[in-house]
Amino acid sequence: MASKVTGRQATLLRVLVLSGTFFLAAGERVKNKIYDEIQGDMACFKRFNGTHEIGCTSKFFGNTGVLHVIEEKADFDWVYEHGPHQPYVLAFTPLFLTEAVLERATDSGKVSGVVVVVPEDFDPETQLLDGFSGETECPDAYLGLYNASSNPDYAGYCRKKPWNPNGTSMLYTSWEFPIFLITNQTSVNNIQNCFEKFNKPVNGMPRDWPLCSLELKSNMYGTTNSEVCMRRASIGPLSTDNFCDPLYDYNIWGTLKPMNMSEEIPEKSVIIVAARMDAATMFDNISPGANSAVSGIITLMSAAAAIFKHKEEIINVSNKNILFILFQGETWGYIGSSRVVWDMEQGQFPYKVKDDVKDQIAQINLTHIDYFIELEQVGQPEDINKLYIHTDPISNANPELKNETDNLLNILDEASNLVNETKFVRVRKDVPLPPSSIQSFLKHVNISGVVITDHEGEFKNPYYESFLDNYRNVKYEADNETSDADLYHKHINNVASVLATAIYKLATNTHKKITADPELTNELLFCYMKNMTCNLVQEYGGEMAKHLEPKPAKLYVSVESGERYRSYVTMYLMAGLLGDEVERNQSDCKIESIYNMNHFYYFSHLHNGTCVQTTVRMTEAMSPAFLIDDYDWKSGEYSTWTESGWKLTKVMIFLRPSVLEEVAVVCGGVVSLVLSVIVVHFMNSRADLLFGLSTPPAAC
Amino acid sequence: MNVERLPNERKLAICRKYFMAGFALLPFMWAVNAIWFLKEAFWATPYPEQKQIRKYVIVSGIGAIVWLVGLISWVIIFQQNRSNWGATADYLSFIIPKGIP
Numbered sequence: 001m002a003s004k005v006t007g008r009q010a011t012l013l014r015v016l017v018l019s020g021t022f023f024l025a026a027g028e029r030v031k032n033k034i035y036d037e038i039q040g041d042m043a044c045f046k047r048f049n050g051t052h053e054i055g056c057t058s059k060f061f062g063n064t065g066v067l068h069v070i071e072e073k074a075d076f077d078w079v080y081e082h083g084p085h086q087p088y089v090l091a092f093t094p095l096f097l098t099e100a101v102l103e104r105a106t107d108s109g110k111v112s113g114v115v116v117v118v119p120e121d122f123d124p125e126t127q128l129l130d131g132f133s134g135e136t137e138c139p140d141a142y143l144g145l146y147n148a149s150s151n152p153d154y155a156g157y158c159r160k161k162p163w164n165p166n167g168t169s170m171l172y173t174s175w176e177f178p179i180f181l182i183t184n185q186t187s188v189n190n191i192q193n194c195f196e197k198f199n200k201p202v203n204g205m206p207r208d209w210p211l212c213s214l215e216l217k218s219n220m221y222g223t224t225n226s227e228v229c230m231r232r233a234s235i236g237p238l239s240t241d242n243f244c245d246p247l248y249d250y251n252i253w254g255t256l257k258p259m260n261m262s263e264e265i266p267e268k269s270v271i272i273v274a275a276r277m278d279a280a281t282m283f284d285n286i287s288p289g290a291n292s293a294v295s296g297i298i299t300l301m302s303a304a305a306a307i308f309k310h311k312e313e314i315i316n317v318s319n320k321n322i323l324f325i326l327f328q329g330e331t332w333g334y335i336g337s338s339r340v341v342w343d344m345e346q347g348q349f350p351y352k353v354k355d356d357v358k359d360q361i362a363q364i365n366l367t368h369i370d371y372f373i374e375l376e377q378v379g380q381p382e383d384i385n386k387l388y389i390h391t392d393p394i395s396n397a398n399p400e401l402k403n404e405t406d407n408l409l410n411i412l413d414e415a416s417n418l419v420n421e422t423k424f425v426r427v428r429k430d431v432p433l434p435p436s437s438i439q440s441f442l443k444h445v446n447i448s449g450v451v452i453t454d455h456e457g458e459f460k461n462p463y464y465e466s467f468l469d470n471y472r473n474v475k476y477e478a479d480n481e482t483s484d485a486d487l488y489h490k491h492i493n494n495v496a497s498v499l500a501t502a503i504y505k506l507a508t509n510t511h512k513k514i515t516a517d518p519e520l521t522n523e524l525l526f527c528y529m530k531n532m533t534c535n536l537v538q539e540y541g542g543e544m545a546k547h548l549e550p551k552p553a554k555l556y557v558s559v560e561s562g563e564r565y566r567s568y569v570t571m572y573l574m575a576g577l578l579g580d581e582v583e584r585n586q587s588d589c590k591i592e593s594i595y596n597m598n599h600f601y602y603f604s605h606l607h608n609g610t611c612v613q614t615t616v617r618m619t620e621a622m623s624p625a626f627l628i629d630d631y632d633w634k635s636g637e638y639s640t641w642t643e644s645g646w647k648l649t650k651v652m653i654f655l656r657p658s659v660l661e662e663v664a665v666v667c668g669g670v671v672s673l674v675l676s677v678i679v680v681h682f683m684n685s686r687a688d689l690l691f692g693l694s695t696p697p698a699a700c
Numbered sequence: 701m702n703v704e705r706l707p708n709e710r711k712l713a714i715c716r717k718y719f720m721a722g723f724a725l726l727p728f729m730w731a732v733n734a735i736w737f738l739k740e741a742f743w744a745t746p747y748p749e750q751k752q753i754r755k756y757v758i759v760s761g762i763g764a765i766v767w768l769v770g771l772i773s774w775v776i777i778f779q780q781n782r783s784n785w786g787a788t789a790d791y792l793s794f795i796i797p798k799g800i801p
Contacts, residue, residue, distance in 0.1 A: 057799060060799065219798075219799055220799055221798040221799050222798075222799070223799060223800060223801045224783075224801050228786070228790075228801075231787060231790055232790055232796050235790055235791060235793075235796075243796075243798065
């Protein structure tokens with residue numbers, strides 16, 4: 001009994017001492033003392049299509065290497081020919097981010113990773129003279145209208161005269177090492193200082209250990225292609241891991257007037273005005289798409305808002321309706337537009353017919369489409385007042401359709417004359433369309449439509465689908481939402497005005513000059529180009545706005561619920577622009593069913609609470625390939641892009657001692673362990689002698 | 701349980717049970733049987749049931765080794781060809797490793 005108590009006391013004492021040391025040590029983990037974590041959220045990651053994998057992955061435990069900052073071309077030679085401390089992690093500015101550099105790094109076998117650092121003073125305009133685009137020279141050609149099998153006459157056009165001559169296809173290449181983009185200035189300086197202090201060769205001679213090293217972690221779960229990783233995600237009893245997920249988001253759209261299923265929609269009565277919602281880069285968490293997406297999105301929004309002010313006039317005299325739509329995932333094989341066409345063909349756009357839903361929204365199908373006006377890149381015209389109109393040579397070979405298209409072109413010309421700020425120039429009729437959503441429609445139906453861009457031939461945007469396609473690229477200069485000095489928003493506003501004027505004429509057959517609101521245009525531009533926590537987003541975004549950062553909008557389509565806050569905020573903004581305020585309090589301001597023709601949104605931060613009735617909604621933008629049973633992944637009919645799953649991406653910087661020192665430390669540890677075991681054993685066997693205790697009587 | 705302390709007929713009964721159970725595609729039964737009764741079958745002082753036990757132990761041992769060789773060969777073949785066999789191999793897998801073709 002007595003011994004039991006002492007035993008318990010001893011345990012208590014031990015616990016106290018242990019916890020005491022624990023609190024005294026106050027737990028900074030050894031790991032945190034060794035490693036310094038720097039910006040690692042912009043990793044190049046893996047994506048898959050039906051046949052290939054693209055992007056980057058690290059090894060399971062990450063890739064480490066000795067840091068080497070490349071300042072000039074000769075530094076590469078030094079690493080490959082003289083550098084003794086392989087593997088290296090190379091750090092360089094976007095100046096060296098070319099296919100040739102990355103290929104040489106792969107071939108050398110001495111490189112285990114790359115970080116692309118963007119110092120604050122890096123100016124692409126003066127330093128990157130050749131432009132930089134991760135896209136191919138013919139973006140989206142493989143799933144477009146002019147592929148080799150369907151339209152051989154036009155298939156070769158882009159190969160002879162590429163739309164995107166700066167295209168490097170870097171986005172579509174599979175790299176053997178991880179690549180990170182680092183824009184945080186503290187991290188950039190950290191890398192530079194550590195390199196200069198420890199690693200920078202002196203007179204061409206390598207420095208000795210310890211050397212500054214980097215560890216890059218971005219291990220991707222998926223492999224091979226979409227077919228393989230989608231299959232793996234679906235089988236196995238423990239399949240909670242996401243090997244890969246289909247690219248997924250929402251098309252955001254609304255019509256000028258609500259469409260009730262009880263009223264028939266006349267054929268050729270819906271004018272579609274479309275723009276592309278998404279942009280892409282090689283890296284996670286950065287996809288500004290200033291010209292490739294934002295210019296079109298804001299022009300569309302601004303024009304929609306301007307037209308909506310004349311809603312009653314249009315409804316009273318015309319049976320035409322106008323559908324404003326932002327297509328999502330167009331970069332990755334026209335996901336959004338091909339889904340809308342597929343749904344229309346299946347008779348389920350926007351939804352299948354539901355029983356027992358009052359005031360249900362009508363189904364729209366391909367025969368209801370009248371004209372199709374699409375805004376692609378419109379933000380970088382060479383001559384500030386000049387934009388180009390593209391038409392499709394194949395469908396316009398039909399004389400009837402050509403008449404309609406000519407009518408559309410004339411109306412656009414008249415509108416531009418009326419507004420008198422922006423001139424439209426027609427591109428030669430035998431030139432096929434540039435990459436555009438209307439191609440998805442033209443693959444299935446003959447409609448007359450135009451694509452409005454800032455380029456006649458090759459893109460004016462030197463940074464198409466890259467992280468450099470930001471507000472600097474389009475020279476958007478406003479520092480706040482009310483800046484009037486900026487010229488860019490005036491240009492976008494002019495385009496929106498011409499567009500609105502043309503739409504008014506198309507719908508009502510009467511001329512009327514409609515001017516878009518430049519303040520609204522600037523506010524919208526400011527939000528998407530510079531800061532997604534802007535006033536408009538605060539007013540309309542509701543709960544969703546809280547999840548956005550004070551940064552440019554991230555426009556990558558992403559996977560299901562990957563970037564949904566951005567999409568919801570965009571939908572709410574559209575709802576605000578294409579909606580009527582109604583007298584309803586918060587509790588009544590909600591929809592009975594998503595199948596209703598009208599939706600209600602409550603904006604609690606707008607004028608102390610506002611209820612808006614609108615037709616704006618979002619519908620799924622996921623490629624039909626993932627809905628069709630037994631879809632042939634290699635058929636090339638629909639987009640098959642998926643994104644790999646991963647657990648984390650991070651970059652750590654640390655000082656690495658020489659191998660000898662590392663071995664010495666480990667050996668020292670082993671020796672001291674063995675010694676302590678021997679000492680304890682010795683003390684135990686001589687306990688009587690050392691502590692003067694008698695051995696306790698044996699139990700039982 | 702110490703086998704040595706059991707009466708001889710119990711030893712035989714247990715050895716026989718394990719031997720029979722092995723036929724139900726349970727090679728571990730044979731492996732256990734072979735190792736457990738190895739001493740009894742070959743080195744224990746002779747007794748009438750020993751001959752039978754020895755027979756069971758030998759056959760169990762051979763059976764277990766054949767299974768072991770078979771399983772190891774299958775694992776090697778499967779792991780080397782997993783990515784080539786595509787869908788079939790995936791459906792045969794219980795846990796599919798991440799990030800490997």
